Amino acid sequence: MNRWAGLFRWHLMQKEKEEEEAKEKKEGGENGKKTAEVKHRLNWKEWVVDPSGEFYFAWLQVMVFPVLYNWVIIICRTCFKAIEENYLAVWLTIDYISDLFYVADTIIRFRTGFLEQGILVRDHTLLQKHYLRSSRFRWDLASLLPTDLLYLQLGIHYPLVRINRFLRTTRLSEAFDRMETRTSYPNTFRISKLMLYIFVLIHWNACLYFALSAYIGFGSDRWVYPNITNPVFASVRRQYFYCFWFSAQIFTTVGDTPLPKREEEYLFMIADLLIAVLVFASIVGNVGNVITSLRDRDNVFFPNHELVKGYLRSHRISKELRGRVNSWYQHLYINRKITRENEILQQLPDTLRTEIAVSVHLPTLSKVTIFQNCETSLLEELVLKLTPQVRGGQWVYSPGEYVCRKGDVGHEMYIIKEGKLAVVADDGVTQFAVLGEGNFFGEISILNIKGNKSGNRRTANIRSIGHSDLFSLSKEDLTDVLSEFPAAKRLLEEKGRQILTKMGMLEETGGGDGPEEEKKMERRVEKMEEDLNALQTKLARLMAELESSACKMQARVEMLEQEMEGFESEEDRGEGEQREDPEGYGGKTEGVDGDIAGIRAEGQSKTEEVLDRKDDGKGEGKEEPEKRESQGNGRTGEGQGKGVAEGGGKVKRTNGEETGDNMKDGLKKQVGVIQKGTGGDPEGNKVTGGVAGGSREEGTEKSREGGGEDKINGNEEEKMDEKTLGRG
């Protein structure tokens, strides 16, 4: 988008520059001219001709005359002695003037720049080398050879010595090519060029016919030129016109020429007829091409009427509808309305297309009332949206045709380029308003105006009164542009609101203080975003703490395990004393092992849980505060409950035994360590409990696994639970 805007600015700058230059030129007057001359003189040494510039083009056009002069006059003077002798002074003067042009042309050739890697070479030495090495130089040099010196030997009435001047014909074709690309009427130009070539050909043939007649003898038979002693055929004009007429008859294959009598005459006629075939073919071909290209142009500019007509016929469409289609076509043709503009411009590079879009459509857009006070950049953006991309860009509607109907979903808004349209009631006749050139409509359904009861539906029927030419602007493009120009958006919405209020289609709450409401909403959304960010940060911190606590807990479990191993070895020692009670021994070991396994397994599962939560923490963000609280409480209690249960399990196993009390103390100590570890850290309190514990039931379950049930232990467990909950 910026690229387009930049381009447009560049376009405007160029225009301003041009205007300033023109102004300066005007104001400068004589002084300006003198300064320009001085400048020119000063820069002469540096002067380089740009082959794509205006000067070069103008020079090519000038060179058409000397080259054509030589092509036409040399042969004429050679064959028509009277023409040569009667006007010798004129011919010699023009000859040497044309030679001067040839010399000037050669100098210009030396100064003509050329492109190297896309850059115009301006170095004189390089330019000279480039020209001297080119084949063009040899041809130019040959065309400038002073063959006129041969006059000294052959006599002054021998203009054929200047035939080498034809060698500069490349200039003629170069000039014609350039003119053809520049002209706005290439077909007319092509036909004119063809006629010129045919004229030169017939002229040459006429000259040769006269020369052959002179050679055979004027009036010696019916085929040759009549006797020039006959006063009717004596004048120079008659001689030339007769020969030209004769020649034209052959080349246009009219064939109404006298029959040849001698071999030379037959040979001449055969050669002429062969050339005539080519001439005729090229005339037919060229004219055909011109007609085809005209038809092609129409086909590209306008939809193919013949095809549509055929379609309508084959589907037996009603006469009335066919009439409307025909009138639409006629309107397009008569008023030169180009409907396929985008297709045509597609053939150009982006940059040029944009410039064209800007210069074609900006005047229309700047007429649109709502955009009149808008920044130029908004108009630029709109212009670019209007032309190259949007479906069709431009729409042509016939009289009575509906552009949109009430209740339709709105996809685009329209700007009236030309014509009149009416806002009509459902009966199609009652008019509420008439819209004209520079007005726009269809904005309400695409603007999402707050309180608009019709939502994204059209609020009215719009009907074309006569033929109307519209621009369309899609909802997406309009939203895009207006997001960058809030002032214009407000204006458009205001206008929409006015219409809606008039129609009674605006809800009270939505209408009043639109911009204020909007600002409030924006502030609220911003606040919510900030809160959300803060919550996310907190959550992340908590997650990190959870993780570290889990690690700590695992380390502690390992420590406990090691201590339990020590405890086991102590047990072993006491085993001798207790051997008589195998139940107590086995139960105790099982209970301890089960406890450790329980604590480990839970620690691990909680760590996994923490990691899982971390992964999808984002999704939980919203409900987190509540959730966290309940989980924290539960888990803290659970953790502690579990620890106690585990301890309880072991107590049960040693119940009623001497060592049982020792073990109970020992285990309680271990549990105390865990509880201390969890409870002692004020930050990690809740969380650590959660990680270590798991659910309350789970804890009990584990304790059962480890040591079976015990009422006393169960009570203890409950007590501990209560304590822990109180902390949490």
Ligand SMILES: Nc1ncnc2c1ncn2[C@@H]1O[C@@H]2COP(=O)(O)O[C@H]2[C@H]1O
């Ligand atoms: N009374 C009115 N005067 C001018 N324009 C109108 C009026 N009522 C509706 N419109 C226009 O008609 C359009 C129909 O489509 P929308 O509702 O999108 O937008 C509507 C307005 O732009």
